[in-house]
Amino acid sequence: MAEHQVMLITGTRKGIGRYLAEYYAGCGYLVEGCSRRSPDWETQNYFHHLADVSDEAQVIKMFGEIRKRRGRLDIAINNAGIASMNHLLLTPASTVDSIFSVNFKATFLVCRESAKLMKKNNFGRIINMSTVAVPMLLAGEAVYAASKSAVETLTRIIARELAEFGITCNAIGPSPIGTDLIRGVPAEKIGQIIERLPLKTKGKFEDVANIIDFFIRPESQNITGQVIYMGGVS
Amino acid sequence: MERTDILEIVISSLKEIVSNQDHEFPVGDLNEATRLFGPSSVLDSLTLVSLIVDVEQKLAEEYGINVAIADERAMSQDKSPFRTIGTLAGYIQLLLEEKSQNG
Numbered sequence: 001m002a003e004h005q006v007m008l009i010t011g012t013r014k015g016i017g018r019y020l021a022e023y024y025a026g027c028g029y030l031v032e033g034c035s036r037r038s039p040d041w042e043t044q045n046y047f048h049h050l051a052d053v054s055d056e057a058q059v060i061k062m063f064g065e066i067r068k069r070r071g072r073l074d075i076a077i078n079n080a081g082i083a084s085m086n087h088l089l090l091t092p093a094s095t096v097d098s099i100f101s102v103n104f105k106a107t108f109l110v111c112r113e114s115a116k117l118m119k120k121n122n123f124g125r126i127i128n129m130s131t132v133a134v135p136m137l138l139a140g141e142a143v144y145a146a147s148k149s150a151v152e153t154l155t156r157i158i159a160r161e162l163a164e165f166g167i168t169c170n171a172i173g174p175s176p177i178g179t180d181l182i183r184g185v186p187a188e189k190i191g192q193i194i195e196r197l198p199l200k201t202k203g204k205f206e207d208v209a210n211i212i213d214f215f216i217r218p219e220s221q222n223i224t225g226q227v228i229y230m231g232g233v234s
Numbered sequence: 235m236e237r238t239d240i241l242e243i244v245i246s247s248l249k250e251i252v253s254n255q256d257h258e259f260p261v262g263d264l265n266e267a268t269r270l271f272g273p274s275s276v277l278d279s280l281t282l283v284s285l286i287v288d289v290e291q292k293l294a295e296e297y298g299i300n301v302a303i304a305d306e307r308a309m310s311q312d313k314s315p316f317r318t319i320g321t322l323a324g325y326i327q328l329l330l331e332e333k334s335q336n337g
Contacts, residue, residue: 116291
């Protein structure tokens with residue numbers, strides 16, 4: 001099934017995005033990835049776009065290139081995201097703008113343009129990234145979690161709007177994984193979050209890939225509008 | 235790009251959509267005055283969405299023009315540019331002219 005399927009992954013320069021790009025390229029998918037800066041790695045079956053996914057013109061241009069080269073898109077993984085941990089009383093408005101711009105607006109833009117391309121074949125799988133911070137209501141993550149709540153609502157509603165076109169849209173809520181996203185958070189704080197998880201362990205890249213594998217397998221055509229959290233969170 | 239080229243793209247996209255619908259519609263009768271939404275329309279709201287996306291894709295694939303037809307102006311105009319085949323073609327022409335003027 002992987003052969004000749006085209007997959008877009010955003011935010012592939014490092015972290016989970018890089019892992020997913022290398023993993024799925026290795027599985028035989030034709031992977032198109034993007035980030036604002038060039039990655040320091042490359043692999044077979046992988047093509048990189050320099051693009052800021054929160055910029056509408058750059059997203060449209062990237063999809064134009066994908067359409068030209070591949071003529072189709074089967075899977076889109078909205079991985080690009082940023083986090084900021086701060087108390088409400090200390091959060092500048094500019095942080096709200098930048099977090100919503102990357103986490104929500106970019107996801108929206110990539111969903112919209114992906115669906116246009118997927119619609120042609122009456123098939124598509126869109127996977128968005130949420131976080132366990134949404135259901136756990138973690139203090140200090142109000143803006144970050146709110147941006148991901150917006151992603152969850154977007155996911156659930158467009159799942160309905162895109163059902164007509166054979167496109168499913170689901171989301172993953174990872175528990176803390178050791179990436180740059182949580183680099184600025186003290187280890188003690190991460191430890192406290194993990195202690196509150198039913199499964200008291202840090203998440204792994206492989207856990208994320210496992211959930212994506214489930215969402216994109218052919219048998220999952222009847223699964224849409226769902227959010228799967230890691231770590232036993234519900 | 236000439237208005238006739240734009241009309242051809244709109245009409246060919248519409249023919250594809252209408253031919254996939256259950257009800258019969260004489261596709262030979264499609265012209266500038268054909269209603270795209272409302273009671274006497276050949277489309278429902280969802281297929282109108284499909285038409286706009288299909289026209290965007292054809293412009294990108296056949297002419298290398300990337301343009302978002304459903305921009306903010308289009309969605310907020312009292313007189314929707316999506317009323318008829320003719321008004322849609324006119325609106326696309328306007329967008330393309332603006333695009334070429336802005337480089």
